[in-house]
Amino acid sequence: MWLIMKVFLLQILAFLLFGGGIYCQASTRRLTFVVKEASYTRLCSTKNILTVNGQFPGPTIYAKKGETIIVDVYNKGKENITIHWHGVSMPRYPWTDGPEYITQCPIQPGSKFSQKIILSFEEGTLWWHAHSDWTRNTVHGAIIIYPKNGTKYPFPKPNAEIPIILGISVVTFKG
């Protein structure tokens, strides 16, 4: 009887040590955002703009409900920056939610900071954007959160899904 009890306790211990750990690792992913200038052409005019990974709009983050994503943000630009996960509630973890000098210090040029996104109940399309001064003009992108495996959206499956990103622009007039 004691031997059976010992085996049972060892099985529980093994599950807690390894089973839980594997599950946590499987639901956490890492992404890399390199904030840097890149040349961009619109209406026959080319200029350098601040981007993530050289893309404008920035990369779309695809995730599943309940997932945790760690974004390693490398600031190779000239200005301080933070990235805000717009619409993500970040339960009990506001420290990497983005608003500079409110929940976190800005990421200084030449440095790196890992921002954790905790997707708890969110589903559908949200967006991320820079949260420091003018950087939000060009540094933004979509977050598309699919339902968990084995579940569906609470509406019929659409024929197509096309993310539309409405950016923020500041127009400066000289004169």
Ligand SMILES: [Cu+2]
């Ligand atoms: Cu926002």
